[in-house]
Amino acid sequence: MVAVVVHQGPLLKILAHAAKFPANSVNGVLLGNCVESGSVEVHDVIPLCHTTLSLAPALEIGLAQVESYTHITGGVEIVGYYQSDSRSGSSDLSPLGRKIADKVAEHQAQAVVLLLDNKQLEQFCKASADNPFELFRQDGTRGWKRVTDGSKAAEGADAAPSLQLKGGDWKKLREEFFTMFKQLKHRTLHDFEEHLDDASKDWLNKGFAGMGKFLLPGNAL
Amino acid sequence: MEGELEEVERQLRGAKGVPSAESLIRYLRLMRDLHIRDSPTVARYGNILLRHYRSHLSEEELWTVHEQVAIAALDSHALPFAASVVRAINRRFPDSVRAKRLQGMYFEAAGDYGRAEDVYRDILVGDNTNETALKRLVALQRSQGDTPAAIDAMKKYLDVFSNDKDAWEELADMYLEVLNYRQAAFCMEELLMLSPHNSSFYVRYADILYTIGGPTNYKTARSYYSKAIELTMGGSLRALFGVLACCAHITEKVSLQDARSRAQIELPEVTTQALLRIYKQHAPDKLPFVEPILAKLAGQSERP
Numbered sequence: 001m002v003a004v005v006v007h008q009g010p011l012l013k014i015l016a017h018a019a020k021f022p023a024n025s026v027n028g029v030l031l032g033n034c035v036e037s038g039s040v041e042v043h044d045v046i047p048l049c050h051t052t053l054s055l056a057p058a059l060e061i062g063l064a065q066v067e068s069y070t071h072i073t074g075g076v077e078i079v080g081y082y083q084s085d086s087r088s089g090s091s092d093l094s095p096l097g098r099k100i101a102d103k104v105a106e107h108q109a110q111a112v113v114l115l116l117d118n119k120q121l122e123q124f125c126k127a128s129a130d131n132p133f134e135l136f137r138q139d140g141t142r143g144w145k146r147v148t149d150g151s152k153a154a155e156g157a158d159a160a161p162s163l164q165l166k167g168g169d170w171k172k173l174r175e176e177f178f179t180m181f182k183q184l185k186h187r188t189l190h191d192f193e194e195h196l197d198d199a200s201k202d203w204l205n206k207g208f209a210g211m212g213k214f215l216l217p218g219n220a221l
Numbered sequence: 222m223e224g225e226l227e228e229v230e231r232q233l234r235g236a237k238g239v240p241s242a243e244s245l246i247r248y249l250r251l252m253r254d255l256h257i258r259d260s261p262t263v264a265r266y267g268n269i270l271l272r273h274y275r276s277h278l279s280e281e282e283l284w285t286v287h288e289q290v291a292i293a294a295l296d297s298h299a300l301p302f303a304a305s306v307v308r309a310i311n312r313r314f315p316d317s318v319r320a321k322r323l324q325g326m327y328f329e330a331a332g333d334y335g336r337a338e339d340v341y342r343d344i345l346v347g348d349n350t351n352e353t354a355l356k357r358l359v360a361l362q363r364s365q366g367d368t369p370a371a372i373d374a375m376k377k378y379l380d381v382f383s384n385d386k387d388a389w390e391e392l393a394d395m396y397l398e399v400l401n402y403r404q405a406a407f408c409m410e411e412l413l414m415l416s417p418h419n420s421s422f423y424v425r426y427a428d429i430l431y432t433i434g435g436p437t438n439y440k441t442a443r444s445y446y447s448k449a450i451e452l453t454m455g456g457s458l459r460a461l462f463g464v465l466a467c468c469a470h471i472t473e474k475v476s477l478q479d480a481r482s483r484a485q486i487e488l489p490e491v492t493t494q495a496l497l498r499i500y501k502q503h504a505p506d507k508l509p510f511v512e513p514i515l516a517k518l519a520g521q522s523e524r525p
Contacts, residue, residue: 024223031459043521052394052397052398054398054400054402054430054432055397055428055429055432056428056431057428057431057459057462057463057466058428058459060466061466061514063460065257065507065511065512065514068509068510068511068513068514069510071513072509072510087366095400096400126375136397139381187225195458195459195504196459197459198503199458199499199500199502199503199504199507200503200504202504202506
């Protein structure tokens, strides 16, 4: 089983992005490395849109800038896409989400998708679920398929959990999310659309709360 | 008046046992006049007033207070209490639209969307242009996640209140949600007619046309982005990038003879310079990422 390993920092950013715009759908890209045999490691995310996911210009310009950033800094590349829908109920990747994910996969054939599911987020906040994210990978010609989390499979099943949190401490992620929320730190995260409306807003979120230790290698610019 | 409110609130908090009728009445009056939203407190003191001092109020104020307290109770989700107040109002005014509206809002708060819808439809039978009922029907469908039904409800509202800009914007958003770009563009055309000086409407309209794509749409989008640049005096990143993206898609040759075409040829260069200026000033750390994009877009638009 090939693994997708995500660090805590990027997951916290996705949670912050969704918390900052609770009434909107949000999306962004995952940055990291594709290591041996299809395994993916996610080091960072760049939040892109929040007003609407269905218009091309902001997304195109955002992707282009992120791509240019990864080329210049080196060390990481675009390895996937994330989305969180405003509406609760559907825990599937929407047709639009699939289209955007296809576009991201043009850059990286091994690309993965993280979907922040509202129902699971609720369970996560109540501490009755560990992981609020759904993982999708491309399955040949059949498109994006949900990867069932091995930890939720029947006990004794030998499938490894497909989405792994680096360090494995989901409880700590929940605590950090609550702390961030209470201190209103999620409001200090800025996505690419906010940058388009005010150029001084930093979509790299270098100053984002507690993110210092998650700075990327080669992030010297 | 704010000072008066503070004083009354102090009196109410300091009261031993049931506060006086006079201070309760004054508190609720002030909250109505100042339009301050503190629903839990209004519901609490309103409850005391209606239980102990009904006879201190004139017939008119008695029912004004009922309405005020009912809305506050619904807002703070005190449903059993809200139900009793709403019921009292409906018994006193069985034919009133305002009373029915409260009934509908109660059903919404209780999650009984079917009965809420019945109430609003009933209001519309007597008054088919009732603003509140038409609007509540949109909200009702949206809160249930039924975007196509919410779109239909909003169209009915706009048939009557066609100058409501917020409603047109919401309708455009809902069309985008269901990926109906043509209808979303139509809503933006209405908005542009209603507010011809709002640059963000020009950008949104151009964004929609660009997303639909095709030679004609790229050209129209370009001119709407240009208009937005003019309105923002070159300050809109969305519009500036938009122009460049459109230019990169427009490949046909233009004749150098007429002045309009010359302006179109110069457009990418002028836009590029404006973007570089903004990035240098406000986001110099992003300049190295933007420069290659601008070079690429400019290169595409210079294609023979």
